[in-house]
Amino acid sequence: MAHQLKTQSERKLYGRRKCTVEPVFGIIKQALGFRQFLIRGLQAAGEWKLVTMAYKFQTNACNGSRIAKKPKTTPLSR
Helix, strand or coil: HHHHHHHHHHHHHCCCCHCCCCCHHHHHHHHHCCCCCCCCCHHHHHHHHHHHHHHHHHHHHHHHHHHCCCCCCCCCCC
């Protein structure tokens, strides 16, 4: 790991993980309660797909509710 973080640009690139990848796994573990697979082997891929699909539904539902709360303007209401 030390050899990956030698230059400033490599450190900056690695630091971006905190805001892109790691929050997703934290939300899946904490909010969805998914801490371990129930199935082993290749069948676990289906279980992971189900968990990620639930995460996507949850984020889309939150984003959709924010969009729905915005007041709609029509040409007549201006």
